[in-house]
Amino acid sequence: MQDEKDLQEKLRPAMIEGDHSFASVTDKISDVTLKKRTPFHWFIGFAIAFMVAQLLLFSVIWLLANGIGVWGNNQPVGWAFDIINFVWWIGIGHAGTLISAILLLLNQKWRTSINRFAEAMTLFAVACAAMFPLLHTGRPWLAAYWLFPYPNTMGIWPNFRSPLIWDVFAVSTYATVSALFWYVGLIPDLATLRDRAKNKYFKFIYAALSWGWRGSARHWHRYEITYLILAGLSTPLVLSVHSIVSFDFSVSQVPGWHATIFPPYFVAGAVFAGFAMVLILCIPLRHMYRMQDFITHTHLVYMAKVMLATGLIVVYGYAMEGFFGWYSASQYEVFMVKNRIWEGPYWWSYWLLIFCNGLSIQLLWFKRFRESEFWLFLISIIVSVGMWLERFVIIVTSLHRDFLPSSWAMYSPRVWDWTMFIGTIGFFFTLIYLFVRFVPIISIFEVRTLLPDANVHGHHQDFEENVNEVEYTYDRTDPPNE
Amino acid sequence: MVYNRCVGTRYCSNNCPYKVRRFNFLLYQDWNTPQYKLMRNPEVSIRSRGVMEKCTYCTQRISAARIESQKDGARKIRDGEVVTACQSVCPTDAIIFGDMGDPESRLRRPRKISVITIC
Structure with a gap:
């Protein structure tokens, strides 16, 4: 009996811990929003994030008043912090949709406890990212609508052969679909909050947002179909958005940008960065709101494994960049590789990148580190820094020395580059804090499906007789057998 | 460059090999x-903030010469008819502007010293 129990544990690790029922799950998650007093640490955290977000507001106003010249961008480094931050944020925004859509289609039940805030994180990261391509233009008041093809009397259209316009479509589609996906997934939970809210105003707002959801069989039927369609729509987007972002570089001709490996390498990097950010958020969150029962160690270990796998793909990308430089037999490409790794003035950024993205994740091969929250949190932060450095290496180091030595120059960021970057981090956390306060951070109804009570098809007696067959026959949420 | 259509992404500058x-x-x-x-x-046109710019080879002088040639019965623009602003002030005559496709052009004549031609 004991052996079988161990085997069960191995076959289907706990996705939900503790002794929970439908009611207790709903109580535990919805109470954070409705019943419990807002914890003191929420006010402290929100206040800090909100103050830092004001830095963004001030930086944007200063930028609009004076022009791109307030940044350190120069000739030949036309893109620097602006595009580094854009690519960094949009990369972070990838884990949400991956968790929600691809893992949903692959029937990975462990996604249910983390998908809600991973999707929220995606939305907020895309909001931060979308600011940069607009504000980095010289005349954002025109770029705001000129970048879209709209019928006009002058018959002027954006250049459809430019990857920058592909980017506009890719990012705006991604933002729309992820917002819809998040919102549709929220409707049943918003209805739960509506039913439980005591405060008149909250009740009204949640009622309006839940569109008259009553939870009838017809509602659920339509919901399931819609959610599946949206998952189907999002799945190619997970791959396409960062591929297209990488086209901004790979379609161009700058040595260090012009590489065919960019699309898969960028997508892997995005998932890598995204999972690092999910871990950075969910490790403190599960303690602050005592959600250890729903976001279990198993979840953290799974995310660590995804991080390790995607991280290794990224490291392969670095190796291939070096190989391509040599194999191209082009003097500019060979020079770029040498300049990036040891000859150039920015060699330190390359080695720091290798340390952050290549070496630090090797610890995740060991169970000890994968299962330690402290190490996971630390590695995730290192990876986030590393992914930022990766974009620095690609963008600044490639641009500062291109074809003609006469046009070479150095780049150094100015104070407004930093304030704008730090400001978006503040803005991101402001939105995260608001989300944690007003929306159920974990999908209530989906977590309820993980409970043994939710599994009505039974056949428990078969389990003892044929463990392997059961594993293949029933889905992973099959209840532990007694 | 069409200055009044430029939103200033600086992508062209990043890609410009020169x-x-x-x-x-x-x-x-x-x-x-x-x-x-x-x-x-x-x-x-005076370029505003946030716009990319580059040498136009004095497009306004080229236009003026083209209009003159059209008035003269659509003849070709003569060699030396267009003088760029930098050429007109160059004391050593180092800059020559003309049609590289025209075999009679001053550009095609052998020169005693090597000069940088822009065309």
Whole structure:
């Protein structure tokens, strides 16, 4: 009996811990929003994030008043912090949709406890990212609508052969679909909050947002179909958005940008960065709101494994960049590789990148580190820094020395580059804090499906007789057998 | 470059192998002092902040010459008819502007010293 129990544990690790029922799950998650007093640490955290977000507001106003010249961008480094931050944020925004859509289609039940805030994180990261391509233009008041093809009397259209316009479509589609996906997934939970809210105003707002959801069989039927369609729509987007972002570089001709490996390498990097950010958020969150029962160690270990796998793909990308430089037999490409790794003035950024993205994740091969929250949190932060450095290496180091030595120059960021970057981090956390306060951070109804009570098809007696067959026959949420 | 259509993404500059483009990072013009308006060439558009710019080979002078040639019965623009501003002030005659496709052009004649031609 004991052996079988161990085997069960191995076959289907706990996705939900503790002794929970439908009611207790709903109580535990919805109470954070409705019943419990807002914890003191929420006010402290929100206040800090909100103050830092004001830095963004001030930086944007200063930028609009004076022009791109307030940044350190120069000739030949036309893109620097602006595009580094854009690519960094949009990369972070990838884990949400991956968790929600691809893992949903692959029937990975462990996604249910983390998908809600991973999707929220995606939305907020895309909001931060979308600011940069607009504000980095010289005349954002025109770029705001000129970048879209709209019928006009002058018959002027954006250049459809430019990857920058592909980017506009890719990012705006991604933002729309992820917002819809998040919102549709929220409707049943918003209805739960509506039913439980005591405060008149909250009740009204949640009622309006839940569109008259009553939870009838017809509602659920339509919901399931819609959610599946949206998952189907999002799945190619997970791959396409960062591929297209990488086209901004790979379609161009700058040595260090012009590489065919960019699309898969960028997508892997995005998932890598995204999972690092999910871990950075969910490790403190599960303690602050005592959600250890729903976001279990198993979840953290799974995310660590995804991080390790995607991280290794990224490291392969670095190796291939070096190989391509040599194999191209082009003097500019060979020079770029040498300049990036040891000859150039920015060699330190390359080695720091290798340390952050290549070496630090090797610890995740060991169970000890994968299962330690402290190490996971630390590695995730290192990876986030590393992914930022990766974009620095690609963008600044490639641009500062291109074809003609006469046009070479150095780049150094100015104070407004930093304030704008730090400001978006503040803005991101402001939105995260608001989300944690007003929306159920974990999908209530989906977590309820993980409970043994939710599994009505039974056949428990078969389990003892044929463990392997059961594993293949029933889905992973099959209840532990007694 | 069409200045009034440029939104200033600086993508063209990043890709320019010769880095001949220059970006107006700030507003380098004083647009408020009325006297300065008299100083400016009315045939050249003043680039605003946030716009990429590069040498136009004095497109306004080329246009003027083209209009003259059209008035003369659509003849070809003569060699030396268009003189760029930099050429007109160059004391050593180092800059020559003309049609490389025309075998009679001054550009095609052998020169005693090697010069950089722009065309």
